[in-house]
Amino acid sequence: MNFMSAGGNPQLNKHGELNHLLTIEGLPREVLARILDTAAPFSEVAEREVKKVPLLRGKSVFNLFFENSTRTRTTFEIAAKRLSADVINLNISTSSANKGETLLDTADNLAAMQADMFVVRHASSGAPYLIAQHLAATGRDHIHVVNAGDGRHAHPTQGLLDMYTIRHYKKDFSQLTVAVVGDVLHSRVARSQIHALTTLGVPEVRVIAPKTLLPTGIERLGVRVFNDMREGLRGVDVVMMLRLQNERMQGALLPSTQEYFKSYGLTPEKLALAKPDAIVMHPGPMNRGVEIDSAVADGSQAVILPQVTFGIAVRMAVMVMLAGN
């Protein structure tokens, strides 16, 4: 893509500041750290009588969801509203995968309504890039684009809120062993997590999955691969579970969900192999009894609901940084 090579990272403006958030891949460590640092004071806003600050007053944020999502759309909506922005939600269900022209027409129409920011989720990898590229090509760089999940490619705000969660509980990335477990093949979340973890200096990132749910060449991202979950969990500080993406499965990648649970479901017995103070994360929605046992999901090591709460503060920080640059 010319857009990606032209002038370095397409997410950064000429001052090296974040103009769009499309992927964590290639973002400097300082930018990631700045986002996490900025998110911290936004957590406090939720504890006030009036849970709102006026930073994005008068700005219009369009949630463009071409693919269903409850949690992500809601947390983006809450984040924008707590920043006093006007939020317009558009749930655009698509039947055909390739709607390139329509996508840009949609963007053009919303831009004509004085949009300041697009939060885009799309089943096709690269859709938010396409919009950002189109805006740049038509001289509308003042409209910012946030990728809220594109195909199998990236889900940067999920990756960032996961990093915020890890930092909250573990304080420091430089001594950690972190395992990403499950359906890595179909997971944009896993890619964003792996890029974030390696960029922030986590010395050992493991992925644990059956061979059929691993993309080829995953080792090139700087991870250690384990096909045996028990072996992979030994001594880890953080267990990041992934959702088994039944809706993205094509062909027989798995024998059955019961078989999957036996080998790759996180049970108390398997979790006991990790460090005693290991935390368990999950991006949601959870498939209980498929990738995670209810005893773990509701157990004392799970930080799955705090992840949701932190997600609001992280999304506030991202929106403010984009709008302020």
Added chain:
Amino acid sequence: MTNLQPMQLPDAEALCSALAEAMRPCVDSGRTALVGIHTGGVWVAERLHAALGLKIPSGSMDVSFYRDDFNQRGLHANARASHIPFDVEGAHVVIVDDVLYTGRTIRAAMNELFDFGRPARIDLAVLTDRGGRELPIAPTFCPHAMSLPPAQMLALERAADGGLSFRVMEK
């Protein structure tokens, strides 16, 4: 010579004491609460709290989320969380800052304070007023006034031993 010599700058420690004495007749140690504005105002509020023997723990505020120059300058780097450890509803609050200048920070602080509740009364205490107001804001307690050109910035500093002093910087 554009720099003010250190001896021409007011003595911050002496001003802290003078400010506390100016406030003493007007505070109720069981009902008055201080809110210091980051960073200098927090240090001054600590001094005042001790000198006046106030019972309510002081709050601290970082007004970055309420500044009126976000569209020009973006979010201030190193924004911190505000911390108000008392119920603002019906409280007598004294906003504390080191230097009063344009008044924009104080406006932002008052806006922020109202998002925690409706105070019964707000006063403003500062160590010095350097003039240059851009909003109709006046301090309730202010033991010192001076005049500085707009190109210079006056800030409070805290030494390792906790001593407070003023410093002038060229913008």
